[in-house]
Amino acid sequence: MTDPQNHVLQTGATIGILGGGQLGRMLSIAASRLGFKTCIFEPAGDCPASHVANYHYKADYSDTDALTKFANACDVITFEFENIPTDALDIIEAITPIHPNRAALATSQDRFSEKNFLTRIGLQTAPYAAVETGEDLEQAIDQIGIPAILKTRRMGYDGKGQSRLMSPDDAVQAMTDMAGAPAVLEGFINFSVEVSVIGTRSANGAISCFDPGENVHRNGILHTTTVPAKLTRAQRTDAVLLTANILNALDYVGTMGVELFVTPTGFIVNEIAPRVHNSGHWTQAGCAIDQFEQHIRAIAGWPLGDGSRHSNVIMENLIGDDVNRLPDIAKTNTAIHLYGKADAKLGRKMGHINTVTGASA
Amino acid sequence: MTDPQNHVLQTGATIGILGGGQLGRMLSIAASRLGFKTCIFEPAGDCPASHVANYHYKADYSDTDALTKFANACDVITFEFENIPTDALDIIEAITPIHPNRAALATSQDRFSEKNFLTRIGLQTAPYAAVETGEDLEQAIDQIGIPAILKTRRMGYDGKGQSRLMSPDDAVQAMTDMAGAPAVLEGFINFSVEVSVIGTRSANGAISCFDPGENVHRNGILHTTTVPAKLTRAQRTDAVLLTANILNALDYVGTMGVELFVTPTGFIVNEIAPRVHNSGHWTQAGCAIDQFEQHIRAIAGWPLGDGSRHSNVIMENLIGDDVNRLPDIAKTNTAIHLYGKADAKLGRKMGHINTVTGASA
Incomplete structure (x- = not known):
């Protein structure tokens, strides 16, 4: 502890x-x-x-x-x-x-370890199986079904290191895409929406979560996060409790991003990130103390902010040549956050904008 | 132009x-x-x-x-x-x-020039007179009356370089306090409250002002700014128009702080500062685009934010050993801004805090 x-x-x-x-x-x-x-x-x-x-x-x-x-x-x-x-x-x-500790890092560095951990603490994940060989993949397809998605266990982000299987014929290409890296096959989840919870745990075990945000992706990269998410009060509570469960189980100190699929049978944990998270950038405009400061407070042994939200916000990522829209964006009353990157390469996160859409209800 | x-x-x-x-x-x-x-x-x-x-x-x-x-x-x-x-x-x-330009700087560097400028563009200031010698001071006292305050024309801030005259007998001490520096005698103003307007003007002449904030000083140093200020709608409009008048007259580019005394006969301009201003720090918590970003936008030739306020805020300065209260402040949901200064000397501005008190009406 x-x-x-x-x-x-x-x-x-x-x-x-x-x-x-x-x-x-x-x-x-x-x-x-x-x-x-x-x-x-x-x-x-x-x-x-x-x-x-x-x-x-x-x-x-x-x-x-x-x-x-x-x-x-x-x-x-x-x-x-x-x-x-x-x-x-x-x-x-x-x-x-x-901070966060090595165990949290090791768990989330590997998709297979991460899913094992989540399952162990009683949370739902997509059906999954480890895949190293073509035979593993065949067995995994039998077990999980198709469509499914093969992902490298390590180093994947923003949709990289992933290969979709829409039919068993895609198996060979998928193994080629992994380039020999250990992988995990994940079943497709029929979800209505993806939300994420940004939670922070301090060294003395105090936990503070921000309201869940609703995420929309484009080309495998987060496009927008909207707060509040369209969730019932019970769902919001569940999402936050589930996040606290993860933070406590890892004896975590710092801010974490937890991506959740909303399904008719409850939340399915898509991914956890042992760090501040793109889907928490809205907190810069919606809260007195944002996810970055919460993280710093936690690792510095300071008390956490309570996570309360004073405003509703839409966060939008500026990817690649989205930055060409800046002259128009600058004419609106939107908070601009640019990252100081010189080249607007395809798929590169260049910045984000936070638009306050009203006072929190 | x-x-x-x-x-x-x-x-x-x-x-x-x-x-x-x-x-x-x-x-x-x-x-x-x-x-x-x-x-x-x-x-x-x-x-x-x-x-x-x-x-x-x-x-x-x-x-x-x-x-x-x-x-x-x-x-x-x-x-x-x-x-x-x-x-x-x-x-x-x-x-x-x-930016801002040299004329704006020259005007505001010298209290006498500043008051001459303000008078010329039709604004009210405290009664004032230039003082270089004891005879000047005698004449000035005759003209302005007592109580009054003698201030160095240049380099004064946070109440430094000032001497109060509560009776004509204080004249000698006041001249000593000036240490030979050119000064200006200002009449006391009977005001109900001090407010300030933070306004920004872009290179193409667009102007954007934040809502006036109500200032409380302690020992000559700003203690709190509260937004909204207790002003009527007409007063708020007047304060903003007056600020725009100043910005235009100076062909100003950037953010300016304008301190106003509220009196029964209207606003009296206490001081203008050709820069971002302590009384505008609340904008960090109350607006999508704060006074600092407005200034940068102006000098960079970008469009300005519209200055709209989404939240009510109380800003409080942390002066000297006020920072000893940090452990308690950190337990509240207040945005902390520390300046990274090593020594908490008496009267030194160490940081400020912004507390959101509700959504703007």
């Missing part, structure tokens, strides 16, 4: 963030609001988080010396992505605490 | 900020949200703005070489305080545009 006497970081302390993308950028800004200094570890030079951080260790995750210096410079360390090399974590953790 | 074909800065451009305090810090964060890079010029090393900026030129305002390099590194330059040495501005402006 986490020590309830967890050290409370004083303002002026340094928070380390592994990863220099937009999540690291917004975490860094949130940390600065609380008077913390920030230190980014990221191999890329002109990265989004480095623009707003005190320090940037520009080094590879295999650079033991740089990792050691980074860890020594920080009072606590967190991360913006789940695929951090284990060796790097070993080096860092020997020097400075990392 | 400003060229209406003013250059529109693209994201990725660099915004220079003279001054590395908390206003520079929050301007820098706002600029980063719009995808701009930021460059701070500030002699002090570990300054608040440097923690969140891309670049920090740590050099003195007399360092011609550093000023030149700074100006060359920026696409547009602005400032967080009005007392920038003229020579430094000359060097910078020869290379890169500065």
Whole structure:
């Protein structure tokens, strides 16, 4: 268990963030609001988080010396992505605490482990089976049925590392798509809508969740999150309790994103992310204390905000050349968040916008 | 006049900020949200703005070489305080545009010029007279009466450089307090309340003002700003029109703070500040686009937000050892903004908090 006497970081302390993308950028800004200094570890030079951080260790995750210096410079360390090399974590953790913990990271780094964990704590997932060989896939298809989706166990995000099977004939192509990587076959879920809950747990076990948001994807990438989601009061309660269940089971410290499919038989957990989450960006406009600050508060041993929402919000991602719409967007009363990325590549998250649509009911 | 074909800065451009305090810090964060890079010029090393900026030129305002390099590194330059040495501005402006313009800066750097300007455009100020000698002061007292307050014409802020005259006997002490600096005697105003309007003007002349906030001071330093202010609809309209009048008359580009005394005979302009203003910090919690982003939008040639307020807010400054209350404040659902200053000296602005008190009516 986490020590309830967890050290409370004083303002002026340094928070380390592994990863220099937009999540690291917004975490860094949130940390600065609380008077913390920030230190980014990221191999890329002109990265989004480095623009707003005190320090940037520009080094590879295999650079033991740089990792050691980074860890020594920080009072606590967190991360913006789940695929951090284990060796790097070993080096860092020997020097400075990392939140969320390694177990949470290990669980969510691997789709199969994640689904096993969720099943173990009594939550529903899509039917799933591990697949390493063509024979595994055949058996899995027999067990789960078609249509289904084959996904790499590790390193997948935004629809990458996935292959759909609409008929058994697609099996060969799907195995080719995995390129030899261990995979998991997931049955299709007949869901009406996807929602996500952003929850935070502090070191002393306090939990605070934001209202569920309703997600719409395009081309496998989150397009919009709308709050409030169209859920009944009972569903909202269920979604939050389920998220608390996950946070407690992992003895988690920090903010987590939990994606849920809404089905006639209840929620099915699609995915958990051991970090701040794109579907929680709306909290910047809807809450006094947003998901980024909640995360920083949790890892710093501070009390959490209560997660209450003062406004309804629609968050929309700006993907690739969506940024060409900026001149028009800037004419509206919408909060713009750009990530400082130079090239608007296809499918690249360039920024997001938050539109307040009214006071919360 | 400003060229209406003013250059529109693209994201990725660099915004220079003279001054590395908390206003520079929050301007820098706002600029980063719009995808701009930021460059701070500030002699002090570990300054608040440097923690969140891309670049920090740590050099003195007399360092011609550093000023030149700074100006060359920026696409547009602005400032967080009005007392920038003229020579430094000359060097910078020869290379890169500065907003707001020099005339606005010159006007507001000098209390006497400021009051002359306000009077010229038809606004009410406290009765005032320039004072350089003891004889000037005697004449001024005859003209204005007692009680009155003697203030240095330049470099005063947060009640510094001021001396109260409650009787003619205080004249000698007041002159001593001025330490030979040119001063202005101001008559006392019998006002019910102080409000301020934060207004922004873009290069093409568009103006957007936030709702007036009601200010309470303690020991000459702003303590709280409450929005909405207790004003009639007609008063709110007057306050905004008056602010627009000032912005237009100065051909101003950027955000300005206008402090107004509410009296039975209308508004009396206490002071104008050619920059974002402490009494506008509430906009971070009450508006989709806050005063800092409005300023950045204006100087970057972007469209302004409409200034609309979605929530009522009370902003409270954390001065000196007010920060000792942080553990309790952190337990409430209040947005905390700390400035990253190491020492909580007496009277030093360490941060502020914004509490949302409800949806705007």
